[in-house]
Amino acid sequence: MAEQARLIDIYIMGRRCQVPEGLTILTALEYCGYRMIRGCGCRAGFCGACATIYNFKNDPQLRYDLACQKTVEPDMYLVQVPFFPAVKALYDLEKLEATGGKVLSLYPDLVKCFGCNTCTKTCPQELEVMWFVSDALRGDIREVADKSFDCLMCGLCAARCPQGLVPYNMALLCRRLYGRYLTPVSEHLEERITEIEAGKFDADIEELKKTAEKELRRKYTERDMEPALEQHWE
Amino acid sequence: MYPAYLEESIHLVEDTRVRRLLETMPSLDEMGKNALLKLYHPDYIEASMRQLQAGVNKGDSTPVELADLLEGNSRINPDTIDPSKPDHNVDVLVIGCGGAGASAALLANEEGARVLITTKLRMGDANTVGAQAGTQAADRPNDSPAIHYLDTMGGGHFDNIPELVEVLVRDAPSVIKWLEQLGVNWDKAPDGTMHELSGGGTSRRRLHSARDYTGLEEMRVLRDELRNKKIDYLEFAPAVELILDDRGQIAGAVLINLETEELVIVRARAVVMTTGGIGRLHIQGFPTTNHYGATADGLVLAYRAGAELVFIDTMQYHPTGAIYPLQILGQLVTEKVRTLGAQLVNISGEQFVMSLEPRDIVASAIIRECRERQLGIGTPTGETGVWLDSPMIDMIRGEGTIARELPAMVRQFRRHDIDITRQPILVYPTLHYQNGGIKIDTEGATNVPGLYAAGECTGGVHGRNRLIGNSTLELFVFGRRAGRVAAQYAKAVKRGSPTMEHVRRWQQELAKVGVAGQRPVSPRLLPDYVRRTHGQARQAA
Ligand SMILES: Cc1cc2nc3c(=O)[nH]c(=O)nc-3n(C[C@H](O)[C@H](O)[C@H](O)COP(=O)(O)OP(=O)(O)OC[C@H]3O[C@@H](n4cnc5c(N)ncnc54)[C@H](O)[C@@H]3O)c2cc1C
Ligand code: FES
Numbered sequence: 001m002a003e004q005a006r007l008i009d010i011y012i013m014g015r016r017c018q019v020p021e022g023l024t025i026l027t028a029l030e031y032c033g034y035r036m037i038r039g040c041g042c043r044a045g046f047c048g049a050c051a052t053i054y055n056f057k058n059d060p061q062l063r064y065d066l067a068c069q070k071t072v073e074p075d076m077y078l079v080q081v082p083f084f085p086a087v088k089a090l091y092d093l094e095k096l097e098a099t100g101g102k103v104l105s106l107y108p109d110l111v112k113c114f115g116c117n118t119c120t121k122t123c124p125q126e127l128e129v130m131w132f133v134s135d136a137l138r139g140d141i142r143e144v145a146d147k148s149f150d151c152l153m154c155g156l157c158a159a160r161c162p163q164g165l166v167p168y169n170m171a172l173l174c175r176r177l178y179g180r181y182l183t184p185v186s187e188h189l190e191e192r193i194t195e196i197e198a199g200k201f202d203a204d205i206e207e208l209k210k211t212a213e214k215e216l217r218r219k220y221t222e223r224d225m226e227p228a229l230e231q232h233w234e
Numbered sequence: 235m236y237p238a239y240l241e242e243s244i245h246l247v248e249d250t251r252v253r254r255l256l257e258t259m260p261s262l263d264e265m266g267k268n269a270l271l272k273l274y275h276p277d278y279i280e281a282s283m284r285q286l287q288a289g290v291n292k293g294d295s296t297p298v299e300l301a302d303l304l305e306g307n308s309r310i311n312p313d314t315i316d317p318s319k320p321d322h323n324v325d326v327l328v329i330g331c332g333g334a335g336a337s338a339a340l341l342a343n344e345e346g347a348r349v350l351i352t353t354k355l356r357m358g359d360a361n362t363v364g365a366q367a368g369t370q371a372a373d374r375p376n377d378s379p380a381i382h383y384l385d386t387m388g389g390g391h392f393d394n395i396p397e398l399v400e401v402l403v404r405d406a407p408s409v410i411k412w413l414e415q416l417g418v419n420w421d422k423a424p425d426g427t428m429h430e431l432s433g434g435g436t437s438r439r440r441l442h443s444a445r446d447y448t449g450l451e452e453m454r455v456l457r458d459e460l461r462n463k464k465i466d467y468l469e470f471a472p473a474v475e476l477i478l479d480d481r482g483q484i485a486g487a488v489l490i491n492l493e494t495e496e497l498v499i500v501r502a503r504a505v506v507m508t509t510g511g512i513g514r515l516h517i518q519g520f521p522t523t524n525h526y527g528a529t530a531d532g533l534v535l536a537y538r539a540g541a542e543l544v545f546i547d548t549m550q551y552h553p554t555g556a557i558y559p560l561q562i563l564g565q566l567v568t569e570k571v572r573t574l575g576a577q578l579v580n581i582s583g584e585q586f587v588m589s590l591e592p593r594d595i596v597a598s599a600i601i602r603e604c605r606e607r608q609l610g611i612g613t614p615t616g617e618t619g620v621w622l623d624s625p626m627i628d629m630i631r632g633e634g635t636i637a638r639e640l641p642a643m644v645r646q647f648r649r650h651d652i653d654i655t656r657q658p659i660l661v662y663p664t665l666h667y668q669n670g671g672i673k674i675d676t677e678g679a680t681n682v683p684g685l686y687a688a689g690e691c692t693g694g695v696h697g698r699n700r701l702i703g704n705s706t707l708e709l710f711v712f713g714r715r716a717g718r719v720a721a722q723y724a725k726a727v728k729r730g731s732p733t734m735e736h737v738r739r740w741q742q743e744l745a746k747v748g749v750a751g752q753r754p755v756s757p758r759l760l761p762d763y764v765r766r767t768h769g770q771a772r773q774a775a
Contacts, residue, residue, distance in 0.1 A: 037493060042363055047360075047364075092462065149451075176416070186414075209400065223384060
């Protein structure tokens, strides 16, 4: 059915190419003969390897997206930006305090934010990047963790920040602080670990391991199923 | 938006909808199911399998795509490589940086080993980031590791290696805690109770999640920790061959710089193989949920070095992968769409299978509809699939059900101007997971001294079918074990002198059985998606 798709013009690093409509930027590049090494990971919108910048033949304004998710449009101008290294503070999580002061001392450039909002406009996940930068400035780690949660760490916000901030690495620090220090302890998890260490389930497991396959099949079919109150599916 | 030429078929789906609401498809009987599976399930198609003619698993069947690579020719000429002149000299080399590799590296580092990670793409560009649903661990009061054990054995059709399953379920709660201490944000209630979910084949709610981004959350935290620990790493430098020594022990690996094509020699006392899955081999032409680098390299390297493989004849196919739009080709369309009432229908708007049969049955029926009966629907890019009639959910359960129950699906398709509350979804089975792989013991050791393995590239834990949430668990359980033990082994081992002799022997064996000339070079490294125009030749890739 491939011949039924309409062909459109796009420009790859200045070269005019014709591709069927409905391709992504990533598959359009492949269609035009480019073999990806960098700029391609999960191919599914989860890893952030394929962050891309583009504009249009008659519209110089830069736009941002994930190459594996964004559909090509007529007259798009494409150049792939490889992921490049950004500042990442090194730290020992075990020795940190979960305070705004700590975040600021590890990412002191935060104070240079002058609120231009370029980061938010750049984010292909449509996160409120500038807002969580200002949450960080106020020391609200929980808010940063929450607002930044869907971050793929594609790096576009840092690439475009005129002040050299690295929002995505700063936010990761906040999420790690939040997970390590600010979430309530799971008593049932702690208990289970203690029970396992004390050998509470050893006999049960040993017995199952010794059970003949036929009997094991019976136990399996007859096992009671907890109702899935909050059902979730793969 | 669907292309105009599909409108006719969509109208047929709409026109038959009311009639189909009342129409019940009978469930297949045992004989019907077996017949369907035998004829159409990818695992049962004999012609898709081949017996290996060389190596440790000689005589075992495996999909031809994998067989070609396992029997492949080395990418290197052993005569031009001097493994005694390494570019890097370390205790433990970790090959592949997904969840399993990152865990192994962290634990080996903790044991005091000098660690080098090498990975094919960027650190963390892996199947691990794609995991959405969650990670299993039996930590609620009404659950136990024994129940988790039974669920896992049953899911794997009782073929799982019991000792591995025991370790899996026993280590699970401490793995969840380990990740939390590294800063993973688990979904929790305000009192600290984990928010846990059910999955197919689990008899308790046991899936720990981090929103819809569980694997991403696990991976980005581990990757950050690797950097904090200043563990050395190489990116875009896949391993192309292992190095052994004259005692038959692991002595390192040969890597290739993907861009400059330079070879890099790493001398290592122990190697941990964590190269993940196989989806990008597109077994039998299937699309896949897997990342760009999932090409079974670790299986090839380990096999050539003499490691035994298990369960290499069984793959997991998810019946409903998206095939349109192309942007999301192969990605999962959750089973919940069918549970809520959506039927599977062909190009004429007719049902062809009861849509809530087990996964392998549904997958087989879709394949039959498209391949044999030619009643599938073609996409602009040449895929063929069937309709999953999502709009009928709101007709059955009331307006607003889809928006409430399937928000992520709605959002995903909305990006491409498809409103699944009003338009059906195009689906086809998608290659999801490799059930088998390198055989390991409970510490991740293979039969080759000094070679350890963990994660999706190994086999045995899941038998012939993996349960949801047990894979991301396996990464951390066996990744940690393999890393720790590899470091200990590295301290104790007496080294011999490194050689590429096993590669020479391998090529001789291939020549002897007469297949060398017919096989590609392997490992594959990356799939080839580049379109060739006008049959023009490229320089050999
Ligand atoms: C879309 C999707 C959803 C999933 N959902 C779930 C879920 O909800 N729950 C669950 O438990 N499981 C799930 N799974 C399965 C699970 O995520 C994977 O099985 C698991 O993450 C594999 O981890 P790994 O570390 O073994 O391999 P990977 O994470 O794939 O990492 C392997 C790494 O090795 C690299 N590599 C490959 N070859 C070489 C080489 N020659 N040299 C160097 N490096 C190499 C790869 O590029 C990659 O970085 C899902 C899988 C997918 C694809
Ligand atoms: S390739 Fe992973 S987000 Fe695009």
